[in-house]
Amino acid sequence: MIEVLANDRLGKKIAVKCLPEDTIGDLKKILSLQLGTSHEKLILKKGHQIYKDHITLDDYEVHDGFNFELYYG
Template sequence: MERTNVIPERMIEIVVNDRLGKKVRVKCNPKDTIGQLKVLISAQIGTDASKISLRKW
């Protein structure tokens, strides 16, 4: 088996506030799309991904 040198990509951590007092930290890759990020957030907070609205504070 041939090994290649793969440099692991650093993950970023995003703090999400659901406006009901719950803050969740979600880790994702910098190359993830907004849709993929919403799916990760929905898995953490239990809200449908189509209902999530992301805003920068």
């Protein structure tokens, strides 16, 4: 179990526990439940890289304490 953070830069910083085998799409669904926003509207970035829904956190080398930038599309 790892904990990742998502910061939307508007004052919301959400901590989520998930498994390394979870996909980015799974992470977005968990975030959408906490935010009350559709998971289809969420975009996760780090720098200029946009994370794609079908790839696992492990494949992206997301580790415990990883910090995502959260955008609304």
